[in-house]
Amino acid sequence: MRARERHVRARRVTEREVLLGVDVGGTTTSVGVVTRAGEVLVAQRVPTHRDGTGRALETIVELIAAVRREAEGRSRAIAAIGVGVPGPVDTRRGRIGEDVPHVPELAGRALAAELTARFGLPVFVDNDVNAQALGEWMFGAGRGACSLVVLAPGTGFGAGIVLEGRPVRGAAGFGGELGHTPVKFDGPPCWCGGRGCLALYASGRGIAEAARARLAGLAGAPLLAAAGGDPLAITAPLVFRAAREGDPAASAVVDEACRALGAMLGTVVNGLNPDVVVITGGVAESLVPLEAQILKRAGEYAFHRALALTRVTIVPGDKRTSMRGAAALAIYEMDRTDPRP
Amino acid sequence: MRARERHVRARRVTEREVLLGVDVGGTTTSVGVVTRAGEVLVAQRVPTHRDGTGRALETIVELIAAVRREAEGRSRAIAAIGVGVPGPVDTRRGRIGEDVPHVPELAGRALAAELTARFGLPVFVDNDVNAQALGEWMFGAGRGACSLVVLAPGTGFGAGIVLEGRPVRGAAGFGGELGHTPVKFDGPPCWCGGRGCLALYASGRGIAEAARARLAGLAGAPLLAAAGGDPLAITAPLVFRAAREGDPAASAVVDEACRALGAMLGTVVNGLNPDVVVITGGVAESLVPLEAQILKRAGEYAFHRALALTRVTIVPGDKRTSMRGAAALAIYEMDRTDPRP
Numbered sequence: 260m261r262a263r264e265r266h267v268r269a270r271r272v273t274e275r276e277v278l279l280g281v282d283v284g285g286t287t288t289s290v291g292v293v294t295r296a297g298e299v300l301v302a303q304r305v306p307t308h309r310d311g312t313g314r315a316l317e318t319i320v321e322l323i324a325a326v327r328r329e330a331e332g333r334s335r336a337i338a339a340i341g342v343g344v345p346g347p348v349d350t351r352r353g354r355i356g357e358d359v360p361h362v363p364e365l366a367g368r369a370l371a372a373e374l375t376a377r378f379g380l381p382v383f384v385d386n387d388v389n390a391q392a393l394g395e396w397m398f399g400a401g402r403g404a405c406s407l408v409v410l411a412p413g414t415g416f417g418a419g420i421v422l423e424g425r426p427v428r429g430a431a432g433f434g435g436e437l438g439h440t441p442v443k444f445d446g447p448p449c450w451c452g453g454r455g456c457l458a459l460y461a462s463g464r465g466i467a468e469a470a471r472a473r474l475a476g477l478a479g480a481p482l483l484a485a486a487g488g489d490p491l492a493i494t495a496p497l498v499f500r501a502a503r504e505g506d507p508a509a510s511a512v513v514d515e516a517c518r519a520l521g522a523m524l525g526t527v528v529n530g531l532n533p534d535v536v537v538i539t540g541g542v543a544e545s546l547v548p549l550e551a552q553i554l555k556r557a558g559e560y561a562f563h564r565a566l567a568l569t570r571v572t573i574v575p576g577d578k579r580t581s582m583r584g585a586a587a588l589a590i591y592e593m594d595r596t597d598p599r600p
Numbered sequence: 601m602r603a604r605e606r607h608v609r610a611r612r613v614t615e616r617e618v619l620l621g622v623d624v625g626g627t628t629t630s631v632g633v634v635t636r637a638g639e640v641l642v643a644q645r646v647p648t649h650r651d652g653t654g655r656a657l658e659t660i661v662e663l664i665a666a667v668r669r670e671a672e673g674r675s676r677a678i679a680a681i682g683v684g685v686p687g688p689v690d691t692r693r694g695r696i697g698e699d700v701p702h703v704p705e706l707a708g709r710a711l712a713a714e715l716t717a718r719f720g721l722p723v724f725v726d727n728d729v730n731a732q733a734l735g736e737w738m739f740g741a742g743r744g745a746c747s748l749v750v751l752a753p754g755t756g757f758g759a760g761i762v763l764e765g766r767p768v769r770g771a772a773g774f775g776g777e778l779g780h781t782p783v784k785f786d787g788p789p790c791w792c793g794g795r796g797c798l799a800l801y802a803s804g805r806g807i808a809e810a811a812r813a814r815l816a817g818l819a820g821a822p823l824l825a826a827a828g829g830d831p832l833a834i835t836a837p838l839v840f841r842a843a844r845e846g847d848p849a850a851s852a853v854v855d856e857a858c859r860a861l862g863a864m865l866g867t868v869v870n871g872l873n874p875d876v877v878v879i880t881g882g883v884a885e886s887l888v889p890l891e892a893q894i895l896k897r898a899g900e901y902a903f904h905r906a907l908a909l910t911r912v913t914i915v916p917g918d919k920r921t922s923m924r925g926a927a928a929l930a931i932y933e934m935d936r937t938d939p940r941p
Contacts, residue, residue, distance in 0.1 A: 347905075356905075357905070358903075358905065405771060406770070406771065418871075420871075420872075422763060422768060423766065425764065427763060427872060427873075428873070429747070429872060429873020429874065429906070430746060430747065430873050430874060430875045430906075430909055430910070431873055431905060431906050431909045432873070433869070433870060433873040433903055433905075433906040434871070434872055434873045435871065436870040436871060436873075436903070437870070437871045439866075439870045439903070440866070440867045440870060440871055441783060441863040441866050441867060441901045442782060442783070442784075442785045443783075443784050443785055443786065443796075444783045444784055444859050444860055444862070444863035444901070445784065445859070451903070452903070452904065453866060453870075453900065453901045453902070453903075454900050454901055455784075455863070455901075456901075518785050518786070519785055521785070522782040522785035522796070525780075525781070525782050525794060526781045526782060526867065528774070529774060529777045529778070529780045529781060529794075530759075530761075530775070530776065530777060530778045530781055531761075531768060531770060531775060532768075532769070532770020532771050532772055532773070532774040532775045532777075533770065533771060534771045559794065559795050560782045560785070560794045560795055560796075560797075561794070562699075562774055562777070562780070562792070562793070562794075563793065564688075564697075564698070564699065564772060564774075565770070565771075565772050565774040568771055568772045569771070
């Protein structure tokens, strides 16, 4: 199988071929048929299994098989499968890390080898936002850029880095985890075990928790009323809406989110100096009206000359973006292993 | 000349050839004859001109000419010249940036073209700590590593990143400026125009200024006494010594430096996940006895699995390290432009 794998991998993806882009999310898993140009032809999704019955992998396999049949019904040859997973991945072995709280049943599994054995196709696995960064670089906001950083605040805070056309994976697959950059070294503890992380201030979970903390003891606050009086019903979209309507506690939380994102942009612009920064993920939609405020904050931290040369763009993502990212991963890996010049 | 340059560049450096490694510092400029293995055969230094007479470049040219004669007297052929400069550099054009406060006379100069015109040799210019990172990766603590980050607290705070064997230069030559990462987004203004930068807490200048601020009004403090009662005579080495002797203000400043460095290690380990982090620069010697404390602090911010796989080493650097870095830059650029496989 080693030989066969090598044989299959060592060539570029042609224009006629398609890729299967698999996005394994904490809630749903999606599989799409994606062209080399990044077009999603068909897609299906199912709930991600995480009930401890060990069926997580089987569910993914069944979905891939179904989408594969659909692609073949359209006479499109599949070149490879790309998979994005929420957590660290040993990309060389295609093995998922041990710390994957969103997909606990997949922890430590050699996903690439298992899927290759089932489908006889080259399979490439990476962190979902790393894959998305490749997708943005290949098809999206970073097309034509030399280097690009994706910041993806969702429930947690993912991130991905592509420098000079290559994803930054790091020695142990943690590369690109900028969501757990300490933006305040004497800040409060983070759920990751760290302290003062960006995710505390600017992820969906962090924003909701910060609002709850500020509202403790403020019985009549408009934000709390909007959540039906139940602090646990406060969500990040609710906080953004209350801030737009002038709620002081919500405004303070949103202002702090913008400052922390501005500081992160400073870190990225001064440290990596990319051409493009894409802010995406579930929280991005709420950030669109705050773009000017975030960029103003970035100006408090970044070298002005460097920031002026950086294109910062907020792009609310969706499942299609994730599937395209996974397909971009497969294209990137297929192309770079082609020995022909 | 374009053709000649291309002709000269397009080949690997041989084992017999040597490089001229030029380190342009804020105080002195050093030029060394360096072998492909990183050995410094001979070296000379002169004070860097910064008196506004415009002789800065002429001084460098004279020094290079003198060291070149010495190399040729030993029958060693010079393959190329590498130059490290304190500030951002447009490495593609070999042009120094506009923001180079330590060498103001060189701001905006096309140093590579000017030196090539004088010496008829390929010349490569980069930020000094970027070059040093290449030196550590090629000859030093990062030898054999896939990726490496150099943190260099001196008077200011330089840094350099090599990922998968390639230096991170960024779109505008600011790549690797991790010293101006905001480690505290609501921290005080930094001299770079930013806020809460690492340099405020952990550079020589930052440490001395933080100690002065803490001592304001504390007439009898031991640290102040050690500085002869003159707050302006407080230096970083004095602060480290006073902390070792138990001075409370100095200890608080040193503890904060360790926390900020720990946070930076968290940022680097989680975000870039390199194999090796080298802490060097003028302050490094004072940090050697604090290694355990810095690593303990890093553990408060970094993913434990990732930190456990990272080798962090404190290496007090010297002029030889800088010249080797500049030579490593020249070797890297010569080798990678060689079209032969």
